[in-house]
Amino acid sequence: xxxxxxxxxxxxxxxxxxxxxxxxxxxxxxxxxxxxxxxxxxxxxxxxxxxxxxxxxxxxxxxxxxxxxxxxxxxxxxxxxxxxxxxxxxxxxxxxxxxxxxxxxxxxxxxxxxxxxxxxxxxxxxxxxxxxxxxxxxxxxxxxxxxxxxxxxxxxxxxxxxxxxxxxxxxxxxxxxxxxxxxxxxxxxxx
Numbered sequence: 001x002x003x004x005x006x007x008x009x010x011x012x013x014x015x016x017x018x019x020x021x022x023x024x025x026x027x028x029x030x031x032x033x034x035x036x037x038x039x040x041x042x043x044x045x046x047x048x049x050x051x052x053x054x055x056x057x058x059x060x061x062x063x064x065x066x067x068x069x070x071x072x073x074x075x076x077x078x079x080x081x082x083x084x085x086x087x088x089x090x091x092x093x094x095x096x097x098x099x100x101x102x103x104x105x106x107x108x109x110x111x112x113x114x115x116x117x118x119x120x121x122x123x124x125x126x127x128x129x130x131x132x133x134x135x136x137x138x139x140x141x142x143x144x145x146x147x148x149x150x151x152x153x154x155x156x157x158x159x160x161x162x163x164x165x166x167x168x169x170x171x172x173x174x175x176x177x178x179x180x181x182x183x184x185x186x187x188x189x190x191x
Contacts, residue, residue: 016111016113017111018097018113019031019113019137020032020114021134021157022115022117022118023161025161025165026160028045029044030042030043030044030157032138037141039141041146042100048095049092050092057091057095058087058091065087093113119161119165123161123162123165127159131151131158
């Protein structure tokens, strides 16, 4: 099941080199690196990625992007959120790859990466299925005790994410009002 979430085989028939299991409400995520015969599984802290260096890189890129409006500033502003999203995700991925020792500047040799967000619909799937699929993906690539350790770790992270998820949904629901659903335009004064 985890293999299916991770995208299954790529068009070349292989599985991704690196799978990231992201838990949006937690400060840890799992990195499964299968670039070698013996898989490496790591629990990485978000602090290793989202640090001052990351924010300076984002600020620098955003500063450049913001000034690119040229003679179509409204069109530029309309597309800005999607471009900012690309910057945030791209720099985060570069920082993760850097922490794994990958030279992200060498585009010819970049590993194939799949990001699995464990939240929402994934949490509706029985936890045992997710953990079983995770174990299937790593079967024969980790020794038994190490595999059991990572199964327990994944189980705990899925449980913690599930515990955090309902509270977040309730808070979002309570914050929504009829007024908050009105369209908002960048030139509209909301005061």
